[in-house]
Amino acid sequence: xxxxxxxxxxxxxxxxxxxxxxxxxxxxxxxxxxxxxxxxxxxxxxxxxxxxxxxxxxxxxxxxxxxxxxxxxxxxxxxxxxxxxxxxxxxxxxxxxxxxxxxxxxxxxxxxxxxxxxxxxxxxxxxxxxxxxxxxxxxxxxxxxxxxxxxxxxxxxxxxxxxxxxxxxxxxxxxxxxxxxxxxxxxxxxxxxxxxxxxxxxxxxxxxxxxxxxxxxxxx
Numbered sequence: 304x305x306x307x308x309x310x311x312x313x314x315x316x317x318x319x320x321x322x323x324x325x326x327x328x329x330x331x332x333x334x335x336x337x338x339x340x341x342x343x344x345x346x347x348x349x350x351x352x353x354x355x356x357x358x359x360x361x362x363x364x365x366x367x368x369x370x371x372x373x374x375x376x377x378x379x380x381x382x383x384x385x386x387x388x389x390x391x392x393x394x395x396x397x398x399x400x401x402x403x404x405x406x407x408x409x410x411x412x413x414x415x416x417x418x419x420x421x422x423x424x425x426x427x428x429x430x431x432x433x434x435x436x437x438x439x440x441x442x443x444x445x446x447x448x449x450x451x452x453x454x455x456x457x458x459x460x461x462x463x464x465x466x467x468x469x470x471x472x473x474x475x476x477x478x479x480x481x482x483x484x485x486x487x488x489x490x491x492x493x494x495x496x497x498x499x500x501x502x503x504x505x506x507x508x509x510x511x512x513x514x515x516x517x518x519x520x521x522x523x
Contacts, residue, residue: 315348319399322355322412330354336361339406341374352415353396360406373400373409374479381478382413388450390443391416391463391474416463416474423459425504433509436464436471441513443473444494445520453490455480459502491521 316322325346333342339360346353358373379398386392393413400409422436440462447454454461456477463474484490495517499510 313349315351315353315396317397319397319401319410322397323357323408323410325353325355327355341409352417354393354413354415356409356411356413358409361409362407373407375409375411376400378479378481379411381481384450384452384481385447385475385478388446390446391472392478393474393476416465416476419463419465419472419474421460422462422464422502422504425464428504432466432471433505434512437505437509437513438516439464439471439473441516442520443475444491444498445517447475448487448491448494448517449521451483451487451490453482453484454478454494455482457494457498457501459498459504462498491517 316325325344327344327346329342330345331343333340339358339362341356341358341361344355344357346355356375356378358375361374362372375398379395382392382395393416395411395413397412398410400407402408422440425433425436428436444454444457454475456479461475461477463476465472465474484493495514505513
């Protein structure tokens with residue numbers, strides 16, 4: 304696990320250089336891709352844990368951005384999209400990019416989803432809790448798909464849950480690849496099939512419950 308002890312000063316930065324150089328250990332070691340890399344550092348200021356995604360020449364291209372923008376910029380925009388839909392996501396604290404001699408740098412800082420854990424860690428749930436979780440997850444991703452969006456990386460480690468008064472609240476993370484497909488109906492098929500293959504929480508009956516909740520949210 305990374306070292307998340309509070310750095311000296313205990314006050315979070317408010318600019319690009321401050322966050323880029325914030326002390327901390329790698330939570331996700333840099334992933335080298337083509338001419339660039341991307342990784343994540345954790346750092347604690349006061350009582351708050353921050354996730355700092357740093358990139359160099361880790362770009363995505365589109366008709367709007369033919370020369371590319373950092374994928375941190377796309378993820379920041381996706382966070383804002385889901386916030387507008389009322390879906391819980393990591394709260395953004397700082398976002399920025401800059402051109403340097405070393406390349407195109409991207410930076411995205413988010414606050415820890417306190418009290419949430421991945422549904423992948425939900426093996427200790429009762430049968431009723433698994434049923435409630437299936438309904439909550441199905442409803443959440445149904446709202447996502449109703450908006451014509453596809454998560455594209457919907458594994459059980461990217462779906463988070465917080466139990467509040469015995470009821471599950473759902474959050475989605477790792478939104479870098481979220482997109483609006485050309486054929487919206489494919490979004491649900493892709494994400495649901497991906498989650499089904501990458502989860503070990505629910506049995507067949509639970510999965511049917513999730514699909515029913517998803518269909519209800521999709522049609523509401």
